[in-house]
Amino acid sequence: MDKMEKILSDVREKFNFDTVALTDVECSRCHSIKWKYNIGSTNDRWRKIELRSGKGLPGIVMKTGKSLVVDAIERIEMDGGVFQYPMIKIERLESFIAMPLWNDTEEVIGIVLLGNRQSRHFLQKEYEEIKEYVERHLRQQILKELIANEGS
């Protein structure tokens, strides 16, 4: 388990998520976006997914720059149906938080998807806690790796 996987697993356990996924941050300005990690997944379909930029969950979150917090997917009207969001469908998520991660020059470099297979009500305080934890640990690790890779 590499460092990033460790952090993702910690987030998953600490906040009781079923799956925690992260997009490939090396490629935030590419034409398409892939998922690089998905802790807690039941199958490997997510590895094959490669959405062109602007599409799917990463698309929405990158465009708006805001987190998407969904308590129960059946209760919201998703543009074009769940079909447009393969990760939700493949992992059979019922609730999730999709959060953008920023670099220091205010560009979105990645998306972290925190999901549950049951509906789940998120309190504002809980969300803030998760966000704070993700920024402190996950974002820092991403920035560290990006810098290290740039050097090499």
Added chain:
Amino acid sequence: MKEANLIGLLEAMFHQSKEMILFVNGDGEIVYMNAHASRTLDDTDYDKSQFQHICSHCQGMYVGEGRIECNNCYLHMEEKVTFQVYMRTRDGSVEPFIANFQRIDPEEGISVFTLNPLSEQLKTQEMEHQKRLTQRIIQAQEDERKRISRDLHDGVTQELLNVLLEMRLFKYIEDHDALTEKMQKSEESLSRLLDYVRNISVELRPASLDDLGLEAALKTHFKWVERQYGMTVECHLDMHNKRFNPEVETVVYRIIQEAIFNAAKYADVETVEVDLHEIEDISGHSLNFEIRDGGLGFDLNSHPLGTGLGLFGMNERVSSVNGNVTIDSAPGNGTTVSGSIPL
């Protein structure tokens, strides 16, 4: 009552009935028909020197959901009551009738075939069905337009605007390196945009279908499906890039596409299998296709989870090229869509 009397009455009834009465032999030749039938049915194709055949009038039976088919012909049955057939009439149109068919002389194989105009009520029912179907199709088209328009707006207009704004600022940048960097960014944006627009047009209609043919277009599509839904398509195509009539190619492409979309949406599987073979033997020359998933499956008689237009469209498309398609599925047993198109 005297027997002569009954025959007389029967004859009178036969000739004066407002119902069409035809006697048909085992081969479907019309032995007798009453005045009302010969007044109503179209006889333009009828060469008086020949026997008249029921099939030159009949256009098929109504099998539900707005479809008319010529399978399981009543001619081969002992009896069939109250079914709906379509007949060509004298004024040149094809009209629906409620029919009864019954064998009355097994030795000679003679049957009596009676036809009544479809009651207004049934006609309206059918019209209602047709109307609902039309509405659903229009709605589906409308949704598709919305999707494309949103795609263009969010992906293209927005990004173009950004690039435009960036470029407007170029003239104020004095530092050469800074300008180069800005220009590089704009270039990246434009190249991404180009890709985006190209993708939209490929999704609408794959250019490769016209240029490179069915096999190449399908393979490109399968790769796209894998990236989009994380579902692999295992294909067995051995057509050596042979080209077919463009109509046939489009029909096959759309059917395979729809079956794969359905598998991605409802089957919950990691792989789908697609077979496509050209068959040429004594029984004929055809293009046979089969799409199989070992997924959740569904009950063919239950309500569709989605619109139900996809399978309907498959049927429509395939009959436009005189082919056939069968959907085989059961809960827990996966789904197979198979069929063939004559070449």
